[in-house]
Amino acid sequence: MKRLAIFASGSGSNAEQICLYFLHRDDVEVSLIFTNNPQAGVIKRACKLQIPVVFFDKKTFYETGKIQQILQNEGIDLVVLAGFMMLVPPFLVDAFPKRMINIHPALLPKYGGKGMYGHHVHEAVVKAGEKESGISIHYVNHHYDEGDIIFQASCDIDPSDTPDDVANKIHKLEHENYPRVIDQILSGQP
Template identity: 75%
Template structure:
């Protein structure tokens, strides 16, 4: 059985879609949801889905190996970042090299990097009068949004679109594609 840990900092809609996608699969388990935000909506979603939740603080994440050891003790095969807002420490990236994926709400390399997440990305896309935006699913390395790209999907941005309109289109792409791409990563890898 392949075991997935999901890291999320916000509402958790992607985490829920991933859990739903794999819910009928005996060969894949969402084993843990981890968050750095004790008020994150993902906590309630995880509880409703009966997925164990781990809440941690900045010091625990960056200055101890507690999270890394937990992931190893739980025999986690793949880490999925689904709206997780912290840079992954080098030691964790190395421990899970090519076994950690992230989703970004833009077509990287555009609109990536520190501080470029969620609504900030959509506002930048609209301000730049882009004709398209989309999602990028990529492996995680030591820098924000610079890991090798696994998959991209795009959507049209209309002249009349506001940031919220773009966000709605991006969420639809995320919810459809992210679970399927994770499934492909699991199938292709020798985890």
């Protein structure tokens, strides 16, 4: 059985979609959800789905090997970032080469990097008058949003679209594609 760990800092809608996608599979399991935010919506979603949640703080994440040890002890095959706001420390990235992925709400390399997440991205896309946006699923490396791209999907942006309109289009792409791409990675396809 392939085992996933999801890291999330926010509402957890992508994490929930991933969990639901694999819920009735006997070959893949979402084993743990990690969060650095004790107020994160992902906690309620994980509890509803009976998936254990691991809480950690900044010091634990960056200055100890505790998270890496938990991941390795649980036999995690793939680490999935789904709305996780912290830069993963190099030692943790290096422990999971090509086994740690992230989703970004834009067509990288545009609108990536530190501070470019969530609504900040959608506001920048609208302000720039872009005709399209989308999602990028990529491997995690030592820098924000610079890992090798695995998959991208795009959507049209209308001149009348607000950042909220763009966000809705992007969420739809994320929910449709992230679980499927994870499944492909686990089966060795990408």
